[in-house]
């Protein structure tokens with residue numbers, strides 16, 4: 208049994224899948240609180256000094272899957288120099304962990320202006336995770352005429368959840384486009400480079416087969432804060448503005464650190 212901590216609920220590792228030596232998915236079972244697709248919780252473990260180390264992780268599975276399984280799924284990259292992620296990587300099925308008792312975050316479908324009919328989901332690395340949960344939201348089909356999912360990774364091996372992406376292709380048909388971006392290998396069928404320059408050069412729009420129009424498009428940016436900052440600048444240059452509740456615009460973001 209893991210020592211309880213105020214604001215946290217205990218869970219058990221139910222499954223673990225390694226995508227690469229550093230990238231893995233964890234499923235954790237427990238009596239957690241309801242959440243909205245796109246939100247995150249804090250995962251926490253005690254260190255050798257008995258101090259609780261806690262960090263935010265986005266939930267990959269849709270609330271409907273959670274209702275059936277009592278499991279939350281996470282996509283995590285272990286940073287060897289980090290305090291928590293290497294410990295999470297060492298967890299085995301049956302091990303205990305603490306999870307914050309409420310989910311948080313505003314990168315959800317409810318926050319997108321109603322006029323938007325073309326949704327661009329741009330991510331680096333593990334930040335594809337919250338989009339996978341959002342793409343399982345039942346009403347997404349009715350809401351958007353076009354959905355473009357972009358995941359930028361260093362290598363092909365870090366392009367996670369290919370089966371889930373195939374599922375979305377089958378479910379949404381021509382309305383869904385997946386654009387992989389791979390920066391440190393040359394891979395046929397993937398764009399190379401980084402998202403901000405691919406936005407400015409038009410290559411991303413060409414790969415997706417559509418040119419966004421400010422009256423109907425909406426972009427979410429998630430992951431590496433430098434990508435979020437530079438992509439926001441690129442979108443500004445292209446005539447799009449940051450979305451605020453008091454002043455609607457075309458993009459919004461979530462930084463991972």
Ligand SMILES: Cc1cc2nc3c(=O)[nH]c(=O)nc-3n(C[C@H](O)[C@H](O)[C@H](O)COP(=O)(O)OP(=O)(O)OC[C@H]3O[C@@H](n4cnc5c(N)ncnc54)[C@H](O)[C@@H]3O)c2cc1C
Nearest residue numbers: 247262263264265282283284286289290291292333463464
């Ligand atoms: C809202 C939110 C959601 C998040 N969701 C996820 C998630 O789903 N999966 C996930 O792996 N991480 C996620 N993170 C990052 C996570 O919270 C931790 O910061 C990360 O696991 C590193 O923790 P650490 O204690 O091992 O390293 P630390 O000692 O805290 O930091 C090590 C360094 O690693 C870098 N870094 C941190 N996170 C990442 C990352 N995800 N990818 C690339 N570099 C990173 C930063 O440069 C950081 O300074 C999220 C963060 C936020 C704020």
Ligand SMILES: NC(=O)c1ccc[n+]([C@@H]2O[C@H](COP(=O)([O-])OP(=O)(O)OC[C@H]3O[C@@H](n4cnc5c(N)ncnc54)[C@H](OP(=O)(O)O)[C@@H]3O)[C@@H](O)[C@H]2O)c1
Nearest residue numbers: 284286331332359360361390391401402403431433434437
């Ligand atoms: N993935 C690995 O093999 C590896 C190895 C050692 C350490 N790490 C550590 O593990 C953590 C996670 O790594 P990660 O590979 O998932 O995340 P990452 O470093 O954010 O890289 C993911 C993708 O984002 C791109 N990117 C980086 N900076 C960008 C910017 N300013 N604008 C636009 N795109 C940008 C990267 O391109 P570029 O390739 O051009 O940077 C890459 O395609 C990091 O803390 C990293 O230091 C990872």
